[in-house]
Amino acid sequence: MSYRAPIKDMLFVMQQLAGLDNVIRLPGYADATAATVQSVLEEAGKLCGEIWAPLNAVGDRQPAQWRDGRVSASPGFEQAFRHFVDGGWQGVAHPSEYGGQGLPKLVGAACIEMQCAANLSLATCPSLTDGAIEALLMAGSDAQKRRYLPRLVSGEWSGTMNLTEPQAGSDLGLLRTRAERQHDGSYRVFGTKIFISWGEHEMSRNIVHLVLARTPDAPAGVKGISLFLVPKYLVDEDGHAGERNDVNCVSIEHKMGLTGSPTAVLQYGDRGGAIGELIGEENRGLEYMFVMMVAARFAVGTQGIAIAERAYQKARSYAKERVQSRPVDGSAQQSVTIINHPDVRRMLGTMRALTEASRALAYVAAAHSDHAQRHPDAQARAMHHGLYEFMVPIVKGWSTEMSVDVASLGVQIHGGMGFIEETGAAQxxxxxxxxxxxxxxTAIQSNDLIGRKTVRDGGAVAKSLIGEIGEVVQALEASPAFADNAAFKAMHRHLAAGNQSFANAVAFMLEHAGKDPNAAYAGGVAYLKLAGIVLGGWQMARALLASQRLMREDPLFHGAKIATAHCYANYVLPQAAAFEAAIVGAQGGEGVLGLHEDAF
Amino acid sequence: MSYRAPIKDMLFVMQQLAGLDNVIRLPGYADATAATVQSVLEEAGKLCGEIWAPLNAVGDRQPAQWRDGRVSASPGFEQAFRHFVDGGWQGVAHPSEYGGQGLPKLVGAACIEMQCAANLSLATCPSLTDGAIEALLMAGSDAQKRRYLPRLVSGEWSGTMNLTEPQAGSDLGLLRTRAERQHDGSYRVFGTKIFISWGEHEMSRNIVHLVLARTPDAPAGVKGISLFLVPKYLVDEDGHAGERNDVNCVSIEHKMGLTGSPTAVLQYGDRGGAIGELIGEENRGLEYMFVMMVAARFAVGTQGIAIAERAYQKARSYAKERVQSRPVDGSAQQSVTIINHPDVRRMLGTMRALTEASRALAYVAAAHSDHAQRHPDAQARAMHHGLYEFMVPIVKGWSTEMSVDVASLGVQIHGGMGFIEETGAAQxxxxxxxxxxxxxxTAIQSNDLIGRKTVRDGGAVAKSLIGEIGEVVQALEASPAFADNAAFKAMHRHLAAGNQSFANAVAFMLEHAGKDPNAAYAGGVAYLKLAGIVLGGWQMARALLASQRLMREDPLFHGAKIATAHCYANYVLPQAAAFEAAIVGAQGGEGVLGLHEDAF
Structure with a gap:
């Protein structure tokens, strides 16, 4: 099997670090017993390992094809997607009132990780449907919910998000797509949207496009953006799809990767205007989109974890098979499998440590989201909400930056074979x-982390995290294992130092973001990575404590967890100081910032 | 122009850091005046910028094609290569007695950098010819030199290196290709070689394959490897190519990149044996190959610098054109070009700092090679040789690892467009x-750096470098600029700390490589990167001192050099401590090393 869902690792994180027991005791999750959760993960793992994963390379080698406005998915994708829909997987974490299974986000996140690891190109399709569902749940009218949600939650229809235009990428204030109100209350939408993932395909019977556009009299900039629902096929009152709408896929992009996922250029309104309906109120589109984006960003973070896990599994298999060179310590007179060479170990250990740390942080964040939604106490909900919001840009930014590094290490472990496409590591x-x-x-994420998440509350959430990490540092020191366990000593030392670097960076941001924004934002990505490394280290330290406690139950499994935490402490956490230097020491990178544009 | 050779930067490094004046005063370089060097670089820059660079994307999109054993190069490559041959560029740094221009390696390195930046796929062809020339110069008989060198040095024929076999990659001891001695003193070669860059093509009239193989009675392992010359077309006594030899290209690889460079599987001896001649003595093949490899590794390091420079130029252009979002400091009410955003500045500054530092280190190494070859004093030659040998694995390993990071930053600066192949950043x-x-x-380079370059001489060369770097640290502090120049202060602080980390790592290697090789080699790649960062910082500090001195001559140019050094000090040098932790602190990564294979 080319991908085996790491269910045991996932359950370890869910139970020991993310508090699964507390999550399933929240109101509304009565059906989610620990046993249910485990069997959901096992079923998801089967679908992903057996049906989705073998198609991953197929999607890469036989990308989606555009022809005369129609897009055909890679061979096998439609059938694999059908299995997913038939299994009810689209609705895992969506409300049961619209046909979902109503499971916690914590469980949904693990399922999404598996789907993305198995076949990232295919998995982006239901992920965008999730976004459309979130938007309708948040801002749709009752009628809209009734008409669209059941078929989206079942997976019969898919969804998209239409933000980007050629001149408007990160800068949505520049967007030009316009929506004109008709006498019947509907809108006609005109414009060109680019980078629309799964913007056109025939795997589902209808596609529900969520489109940001301006009404003619809207204020300029981001305050004049509204959100519209534009279906590929128009939908009647009873939710049946009929006539083709005036939205057309004029081309798909030729991308470096993710080629199984068609990235469409969509043209709205070439034949009189695409018929759309307003979601929520006019000019509040960006606000709704931001709420949706929180979920979408979390999901993309999960994609990073997923691809890192898959790259790790592939590199591990190769390292256990490939025979090359004698061991440096002279312990064998013949060439050995390369997993016995120290640098291959170091690379595998680093890949694994980064993957496990980012997974742990993401799942902990998901649990905070569940508490933020369902906790009976309003103050507790607010507290969990704050923590989740703080963590999302880190989960998104750090896990994805990490995934590039991990995938690169995966290629390196394969040596020359890693560069040959047939091997699969390059994908x-x-x-x-x-x-x-x-x-x-990542820069946009770090702007969010600085502005909305750190500075706006005067560093309250950040400082609460620094306090929690400090408690874990103390717990390491107080552990009976501390005296003679090198992993405990290394983790204690580097987590304490990392937490101090994080605290210094938070203080720097609080001091500078207002009065010298260039200095703060020049250090933004370093701040995000520093936060990721330290928050990931916090989770690895908690895993270390848990595995030490549970060691006797499963020495191989928990021994590996301890070694992985040790590896994280030595190879990852020490980078925190370098990021601190790039923020606090660099004082906003005065060197490059001061330079005239012409000097570049 | 998609690539403009950074001649002014190159000359700055050559003159201010690599001691061009001293190099051209060495015996045999009488023709190489500073003016000659400059005009050579300018001519090379023209060829590369105007003819080679526009074909770079062509090679990517229309890769070399194999058909029935013949390989056709990408459109335009043959003609571009003809310009190169006609200009005498193959022979720039080769001896004039065989038709070369006999210029120093320092000048040759700059020319090679330009070629690789302009069109890396095409540039690898003459680079392999360089390898064949080096091998013949070192170990060929006079008759072989006479027959082969003039046409290799002129570029009329190209060369290849045949090391790898499917089961023998890094581990050459496993190779199986055999060579049987005939009554006439020639050999018949049988076997399969893979990963042979430009192993088959029709841009040159003949291809001179250098092939590692075993004679039937050779000792096992690496001590039984001999080096053979196997021409594609047999060559008579006068050096004329005639009949086709029994070597055939059975396929070329489907690679992730460098697709304009055909990577051949070569089959020797399917029709009775490929006729080859022994180079040097039997069973000394690996020894010759190692000497060649030093030059080849240096050249690959240059490829890393080249691709980083090209990626930087592309990202810089985009950052100056793309308009997106208002400045964070509120200095404009409209969206601005993205070079005005602090994180884009940080990325561009980092790309540039890494590129300039690795270039400086490579050129300084090249100058040591020139002194090692030509200095009249034997002791001076030995000293320069030791420094060059120490630097080569760093130039190779660090510059290439750096190039992956820099190219990745280049994609990031392009945002979504970076992922679209038409943009070019992804290539x-x-x-x-x-x-x-x-x-x-990189692991092989780091093994070399530890074993042969650090431990074998008891750390003598390493310690001499630590001393030299210490002197530059003192010079920074002694400079009148120190008091009020933030770049000087940052560089002083971080270079001093980095040098201490480097010294600690050297001490660790000297202590552990013998008695606990796993502990040493687990930290090998970290050691190599640490050495690269600190040696690169040393050169950036010297550049800082020089530009401060020369400031008035060209404020824009030298101001940029100072800002770039400042950027290096803040963003790159602080990583040294993290690498030290991964070596000395990790004590050989006991966590992962101790783990049983099954726990992965």
Missing amino acids: FYRDARILPIYEGT | FYRDARILPIYEGT
Whole structure:
């Protein structure tokens, strides 16, 4: 099997770090017992490992094809997607009142990770449907919900998000697509949208496009953007799809990776206007989109974790098979499998440590989201909401940047074979590269982390995290294992130092973001990565404590967890100081910032 | 122009850091005046910018094609290569007695950088010819030199290196290709070689394959490897090519990048044996190959610098054109070109700092090679030889690892457009990925750096470098600029700390490589990167001192050099401590190394 869902690792994180027991006790999750969760993961793992994963390379080698406005998916994709829909997987974490299974986000996140690891190109399709569902749940009218949600939640129809235009990428204020109100209350939409993932395909019977556009009298800039629903086939009152709407796919992009996922250029209104309906109120589109984007950004972070896991599994298999060179310690007189060479170990250990740390942080964030939604106490909900919001740009930015590095290490472990496309390692390296870009680049995430998440509340959430990490540092020191366990010592030392670097960076941002924004934002990506490394280290330290406690139950499994935490402490956490230097020491990179444009 | 050779930067490095004046005063370089060097670079820059560079994307989109054993190069390549041959560029740094221009390696390195930046796929062809020339110069008989060198040095014929076999990559001891001695003193060669760059093509009239193989009675392992010359067309006593030899290209690889360079599988001896001649003595093949490999590894390091420079130029152009979002400091009410955003500045500054530092280190190494070859004093030659040998694995390993990171930043600066193949940024990211692998992976380079270059002489060369760097640290502090120049302060602080980390790592290697090789080699890649960062920082500090001195002559140019050094100090040098932690702190990564294979 080319991908085996790491269910045991996932359950370890869910139970030991993300508090699965507390999540399933939240109101509304009565059906989600620990046993249910495990069997959901196992079923998801089967679908992903057996049906989706073998098609991953197929999608890469036989990309989606555009012809005369129609897009045919890669061979096998439609059938694999059918299995997904028939299994009810689209609705795992959506409300049961619209036909979903109503499971916690924590469980949904693990399922999405598996889908993305198995076949990232295919998995982006239902992920965008999730976005459309979120938007309708948040801002749709009751009638809209009734008409669209059941078929979206079942997976019968898919969804898209239409933000980007050629001149408007990160800068949505520049968008020009216009929507004209008709006498019947509907709108006619005109314009060109680019980079629309799964913007056209025939795997589902209808596609529900969510489109940002301006009404003629809207204010300029981001305050004049509204959100419209434009279906590929018009939908009647009873939710049946009929006539083709005036939205057309004029081409798909030729991309470096993720080629199984068609990226469409959509043309609205060439034949009189695409018929759309307003979602929520006029001029509040960006506000709705931001709420949706939180979920979408979290999902893209999960994609990074997924691709890192898959790259790790591939490199691990190769390292256990490929025989090359004698061991440096002279312990064998013949060539050995390369997993026995120290640098291959170091690379595999680093890949695994980064993957596990980012998974742990993402799942912990998902649990906070579940508590933020369902906790009976309003103050607790607010607290969890704040933590989730703080973590999302980190999950998005850090996990995806990490995935590029991990996929690159995966290629390196394969040596020359890694560069040959048939091997498959290169695909992960190519696919991963979009992740730190789409749904907001890492710089956009770091702007969010600084502005909305750190500075706006005066650093309250950041400081609460620093406090929690400090408690884990103390717990390491207080553990009976501390005296003679090198992993504990290394983690204690580097997590304490990392937490101090994080605290210094938070203080720097609080001081400078207002009065010297260039200085703050020049260090933004470093701040995001520093936060990721330290928050990931916090989770690895908690995993270390848990595995030490559970060691006797499963020495091989927990021994590996301890070694992986040790590896994280030595190879990843020490980078925190370098990022601190790039923020606090660099004082906003005065060197490059001060330079005249012509000097570049 | 899609690539403009950075001649002014190159000359700055050659003159201010690599001691061009001293190099051209060495015996035998009488013709190489500073004016000659400049005009050579300008001519090379023209060829590369005007003829080679526009074909770079062509090679990517229309790769070399194999058909019935014949390989046709990408459109335009043959003509572009003809310009190169006609201009005498193959012979720039080769001896005039065989028709070369006999210029220093320092000048040759700059020309090679330009060729690789302009069109890496095409440039690898003459680079392999350089390898064949080096091998013949070192170990060929007079008759062989007479027969082969003039046509190789002129570029009329090209060369290849045949090392790898499916089961023998880094581990050449496993190779099986055999060579049987005939009564006439020639050999018949039988076997399969893979990963042979430009192993078959029709741009040159003949291809001179240098092939590692075993004679039937050779000792096992690496001590039984001999080096053979196997021409595609047999060559008579007068050096004329005639009948086709029994070597055939059975396929070329489908690679992630560098697709304009055909990577051949060569089959020797299917029709009775390929006729070859022994180079040097039997069973000394690996020894010769190692000497050649030093030059080849240096050249691959240059490829890394080249691709980083090209990726930087592309990203810079985009950043100056693309308009998106208002400045974070509120200095404009409209969207601005993205070069005005602090994170884009940080990325461009980092790309440039890494590129300039690795170029400076490579050129300084090249100058040491020139002194090692030509200095009249034997002791001075030995000293320069030791420094060059120490630097080569760093130039190879660090510059190529750096190039992957820089190309990745280049994609990031382009945002979503970076992922679209038509943009061109993705090609650099794909192409660069082979560089840390071929000619010896980064781990192989680090093994060399530890074993042969650091430990064998008891750390003598390493310690001499630590001393030299210490002197530059003092010079920074002693400079009148130190008091009020933030770049000086940052560089002083981080270079001093980096040098201490480097010294600690050297001490660790000297102590552990013998008694606990796993502990040493687990930290090998970290050691190589640490050495690269600190040696690169040393050169950036010297550049800083020089530009401060020369400031008035050209404020824009030298101001940019100072800002770039400042950027390097803040964004790159602080990583040294993290690498030290991964070596000294990790104590050989005991966490992952101790883990049982089954736990992965």
